[in-house]
Amino acid sequence: MRIQIRPTLVFGNKNAKDPAVVDLVWLTSLLKDIEQGKTLMSACKKMGLSYRNVWQKLNNVEQALGFKLMDRVRGHGSHLSEYARYLIQFTDDFDQKTIRLGQTSLSHLEEGFAQFRVKAKKQWRLASSSDPIIQKAVIDIGGFELITAGSGEALERLLNYEVDIAGFHVSDPQSSKIISKRLQKEGMQIFPVMKRVQGLMVAKGNPHSITSTKDLLRPKIRFINRQKGSGTRLLLDTLLIKEGMDPRAIKGYENEEFTHSAIAMSILAKKADVGMGVKSVAIENGLDFIQLKDEIFFLAMGEELSANKDLAKLIRKIRALSGQTPGYKSIGLKKQILGWL
CATH class of the missing domain: 1.10.10.10 (Winged helix-like DNA-binding domain superfamily/Winged helix DNA-binding domain)
Structure with a gap:
């Protein structure tokens, strides 16, 4: 200057x-x-x-x-x-x-x-999987730039030093251990912040009587999917493999949205009959919810940032909000997720 x-x-x-x-x-x-x-x-x-x-x-x-x-x-x-x-x-x-x-x-x-x-307060860049709790916490705390990205993309951005923090979710201990090992090898710190419920969102009253992923194969059921690279998409694909189901047989599998709220809006607008999402978004939009899987949401960042006061405030806020919101549970201790890291 x-x-x-x-x-x-x-x-x-x-x-x-x-x-x-x-x-x-x-x-x-x-x-x-x-x-x-x-x-x-x-x-x-x-x-x-x-x-x-x-x-x-x-x-x-x-x-x-x-x-x-x-x-x-x-x-x-x-x-x-x-x-x-x-x-x-x-x-x-x-x-x-x-x-x-x-x-x-x-x-x-x-x-x-x-x-x-x-x-001057630094604007930390946070790439995170879509989640209403994360969005609200960032707005309430301030000082963070939120970039909505799939869990995989958020982690890659962190490892490429394009962002300071990555928010991602995992639904099984084995996958969590693999991700944790890679992050720790790169000198990253990992904090579990909350547990949330993922499942199928359907119209109020569940007019098509959907109870499981197997119902997605019915010819008249229109599905709306999350984008490739998102943790929710990965969870669905894992469940389909476990059930021996062919994704190509699901009507609308190739139709994608980038947030849980967008999935809910598609169902409310009657553009789709069912989609994957978190329980809190289903409740917020007056939809019915079929629970499929619990998962853990983590924040990862470099070691130098792990003791930052702004980050500590954000983590406390996320845990506080998740403790007050249906479909979520606050996680503050690593012993609560033994075998995941």
């Missing part, structure tokens, strides 16, 4: 809403070029300015001052008036007299800016 303190002329009375302001350094530099034999046109080119705009600006300054800065002689160019030479001398004297004060002031100003930059 380059900081300068420069003298300016302000034309107009103290109550003027839009007073004219002229940079004296700019003006005297232009006048000096003309004094050294340059034409106004060549002086403008040197400064990279429009001849027409500079001409108009000089006319405005002369009108405001009440005297001419240049004597313009047709065919002989422009010559500085005695008033212009006085203005150049005044500006040079001003610079000499204030250079020491200016340097001291600049030093103080730069020190002040440096202190404010240190004090």
Whole structure:
């Protein structure tokens, strides 16, 4: 950042809403070029300015001052008036007299800016799987930029140092151990924050009598899926494999949405009959819910951030909200998930 303190002329009375302001350094530099034999046109080119705009600006300054800065002689160019030479001398004297004060002031100003930059709160970047508790906690705490991404994408962004924190969820201990091992190898810290229930969301009253994933194979059932790379999509695919079901036989398997709320909206709009999501979103939107699987939600970050006060506030907020919300349970101790890490 380059900081300068420069003298300016302000034309107009103290109550003027839009007073004219002229940079004296700019003006005297232009006048000096003309004094050294340059034409106004060549002086403008040197400064990279429009001849027409500079001409108009000089006319405005002369009108405001009440005297001419240049004597313009047709065919002989422009010559500085005695008033212009006085203005150049005044500006040079001003610079000499204030250079020491200016340097001291600049030093103080730069020190002040440096202190404010240190004090300024860093905006931590959090890539997280879609979850209403995470979204609310981030809004309530502040200081975090939330990027909604699938669990896999969030982890990759963290490992590529594109974000500071990754939020992800896992539904079985074996997968959790594999992810944990990779993160720890890269020097990452992992915090379990909550347990949540995933399942099938259907219209109020469950008009199609859906009770399990096997009902997704029925020809008339329209399904809405989560995007590839999301933890919810991975959970569904794992359940389908376990049940020996072919995803291609599910009507709408290829239709994707990126959040739990978007799935709920599709069902409410009758664009789909069923979709995967968390219990809290189903309740919030007046949908029925068929529980399928519990899963653990984790936050991962570099070791240097693990003791950060802002992160500690966020974790406390997530745990507090999850303890108050149907379909969630707060997890504060690693002994609550023995065998997962």
